[in-house]
Amino acid sequence: MFDLDFPLSIAPMMEWTDRHYRFLMRKITQKTILYTEMVTAEAILRGNQEKLLGKSEDGPCVLQLGGDSPEKILQAARIGAEFCYDALNLNVGCPSERVQNGSFGACLMKEPNLVAELMLAMAEGSKLPVSVKHRIGVNGLESYDDLSKFVQIVHERGKTNHFIVHARIAILEGLSPSENRNIPPLRYDDVHRLKKDFPHLKIEINGGIKDLNDAIFQIDSGIDAVMIGRAAYENPMIFRFADSIFTNQGINSDLEKKNSINIMNPESFNWDKLNEEIEMYLSDWVAQGGRIHTVLRHALGFFYGQKGGRIFRRYLSENMHKSPSDIRLFKNAIASSGVLD
Ligand SMILES: Cc1cc2nc3c(=O)[nH]c(=O)nc-3n(C[C@H](O)[C@H](O)[C@H](O)COP(=O)(O)O)c2cc1C
Incomplete structure (x- = not known):
């Protein structure tokens, strides 16, 4: 409880x-x-x-x-x-x-x-x-x-x-x-x-x-x-x-x-940890026959309103259907969009 x-x-x-x-x-x-x-x-x-x-x-x-x-x-x-x-x-x-x-x-x-x-x-x-x-x-x-x-x-x-x-x-x-x-x-x-x-x-x-x-x-x-x-x-x-x-x-x-x-320390969020946890979760989900878009569709807004946020969103939405088992997609979307640079 x-x-x-x-x-x-x-x-x-x-x-x-x-x-x-x-x-x-x-x-x-x-x-x-x-x-x-x-x-x-x-x-x-x-x-x-x-x-x-x-x-x-x-x-x-x-x-x-x-x-x-x-x-x-x-x-x-x-x-x-x-x-x-x-x-x-x-x-x-x-x-x-x-x-x-x-x-x-x-x-x-x-x-x-x-x-x-x-x-x-x-x-x-x-x-x-x-x-x-x-x-x-x-x-x-x-x-x-x-x-x-x-x-x-x-x-x-x-x-x-x-x-x-x-x-x-x-x-x-x-x-x-x-x-x-x-x-x-x-x-x-x-x-x-x-x-x-x-x-x-x-x-x-x-x-x-x-x-x-x-x-x-x-x-x-x-x-x-x-x-x-x-x-x-x-x-x-x-x-x-x-x-x-x-x-x-x-x-x-x-x-x-x-x-x-x-x-409100902006440094306080641990993105590496989040990436790791998402990858582990997706790995289990894909092993059960799931597709990554079922999970990652909920992450489209993670960089809402931020520099690179739209590129992140587009990268994720275009690729999550194309590569339904790519458990590294979230991490790659962050890297490609430059949202954390
Ligand atoms: C896509 C969507 C689905 C919703 N489904 C439910 C629901 O299952 N049960 C419920 O009580 N309210 C549901 N709502 C209403 C929300 O719980 C909430 O009361 C409403 O969106 C107003 O709050 P907000 O202005 O913060 O969005 C739903 C709202 C949205 C946008």
Whole structure:
């Protein structure tokens, strides 16, 4: 069991936060809490459990479940716990049609009593800490009072103490999932108000957080924890200072004393070690019949915004399909692009 008090996490993202991405992120930050992609209870009960739930990385990791049947969630949670996750999370934020057809995800915001049952089932099945990730509302239930009622019911009836709040409503008809992550405006004030009204709950904010400075701002404003999604995928190296900037109590006091130069030492990242670890990982993966692009597609953003970063990205994306077993490709992409020169 790993420590879950660290105030920073990387959001669950389908197709993105798979075991390979999480392996790579663990080489950048040991303390940040990682989330799996959402796995539905149905898939766990019927599918290849090792493929769906197997992990390649160490450190704190939370399994996100999707579903609307307490019985199935209980069974899936029991199985999930056998795969050594540190906590479980329920998806009440995803607006995709596929998810809505199963009538779970964001549309569960309309059914807080059912969410409470699902939370009890998840805790009972897994015997692990549980949390719920939700929106500030859905169309038709958009006010702060609706949000506050949802949290109150899920807390009181579902015995849930950790709420991860994506600070946008979800529009359940007419917007694609991607539009639903951009078009409804961010309402951070609602999340801050939630923390004031429920000071005993752990309130984690999500949505539009671009970097660790934004995260520091949120923690300074009294929010307990910050979850970063797209920015963590597009620019993974923003997390290289996460372990020194944050502590379980919030922000490292050395940073507050403006001693940030030591903390943010640009020399501190050991690229040789990373190269070596990636090569070992790829070597195992290729030996199992895997292709390197399954892993290295998650490394395309490693030099985002840096000199040579685009050349690195192009080199990697052009060659990872051409040479599916070339375990030295990451190292060669660094050398060819000059990103570290
Ligand atoms: C490609 C992609 C897949 C996502 N899949 C999930 C998911 O499986 N479960 C979930 O709760 N949210 C999912 N989300 C939403 C994110 O977890 C997060 O709430 C959202 O992107 C807002 O945070 P951000 O602005 O930091 O990206 C996904 C987002 C993206 C971009």
